[in-house]
Amino acid sequence: MTMPGARIARWAASAFVVFALSAHAEEARFLTETPADFTAEGTVSFYNRANLYEYIDGQAVFYNSYGFVRLEHGVYKKGDDSYVVDVYELGSPLSSFGAYRQQREDEAKPLVGAGVEGAIIDYLTVFYKDKFYVEIIPQKGGDLPAMESLAKWLDSRLPGAKGLPPELSLFPPEG
Numbered sequence: 001m002t003m004p005g006a007r008i009a010r011w012a013a014s015a016f017v018v019f020a021l022s023a024h025a026e027e028a029r030f031l032t033e034t035p036a037d038f039t040a041e042g043t044v045s046f047y048n049r050a051n052l053y054e055y056i057d058g059q060a061v062f063y064n065s066y067g068f069v070r071l072e073h074g075v076y077k078k079g080d081d082s083y084v085v086d087v088y089e090l091g092s093p094l095s096s097f098g099a100y101r102q103q104r105e106d107e108a109k110p111l112v113g114a115g116v117e118g119a120i121i122d123y124l125t126v127f128y129k130d131k132f133y134v135e136i137i138p139q140k141g142g143d144l145p146a147m148e149s150l151a152k153w154l155d156s157r158l159p160g161a162k163g164l165p166p167e168l169s170l171f172p173p174e175g
Contacts, residue, residue: 030087031074035153038076038083038146047071066099066133067091078146082139085150087158093130094165100128103135114151116162120144125151130160 028044045055048070053060055073063071069089076083090096097116104119104126111118111127115134118127122142126135134154136147 028072028074030154030157031072031085034076035150038078038150041075041077041082045073047073062102063088063090063099066095069131076150078143081141081143081146083147083150084135084137084139085154086135086137087154088133088135090131090133092165093128093161093163094167096128096131096133097165099133100126103133111148111151114148114155116164118151120147120151127151127155129155129158129162132158132160134158 026046028046031044034040047055049064049068052063052068052071055071056063060068067090069091071089072087074085076085088096088099090099100115100117105121105124108119108121108124108126111120111125115127115129118125122138122144124135124137124142125147126133128134134151136150136154138147
């Protein structure tokens with residue numbers, strides 16, 4: 001006869017092994033290489049609906065409301081600055097459009113050449129493409145050409161269409 005404590009210990013050990021193996025089984029899909037003139041800092045991290053709060057506690061609900069699926073998180077360095085790169089996979093192109101429109105800064109300049117729409121300001125670069133929403137956050141000053149370069153590099157790596165979500169065609173073209 002097995003003692004209840006021993007069964008619980010075996011179960012906990014088995015669960016830990018399964019969790020550890022599944023955590024290491026995840027692989028980067030978009031942040032698999034390092035862009036020219038940058039170096040990678042550390043390894044790529046991954047988050048899903050169950051653990052997104054560990055990375056962005058206060059905003060996990062925001063992304064989950066857009067059908068959050070997965071986040072690839074990496075850090076790249078160029079010169080003296082590091083850039084946090086977050087690629088959010090959301091539920092649909094309409095979801096990534098919504099996340100982008102809510103997160104972009106009103107005073108940001110348009111970012112041309114990355115995603116369907118993008119915006120860039122010295123402390124944040126954002127864009128969306130298909131069901132992906134991307135944020136690039138400098139850890140110091142924010143070198144706009146470096147952030148733009150990272151955005152264009154990421155755009156080339158993300159699959160999907162570069163068009164407005166089809167649901168937006170229900171609205172009049174002007175206004």
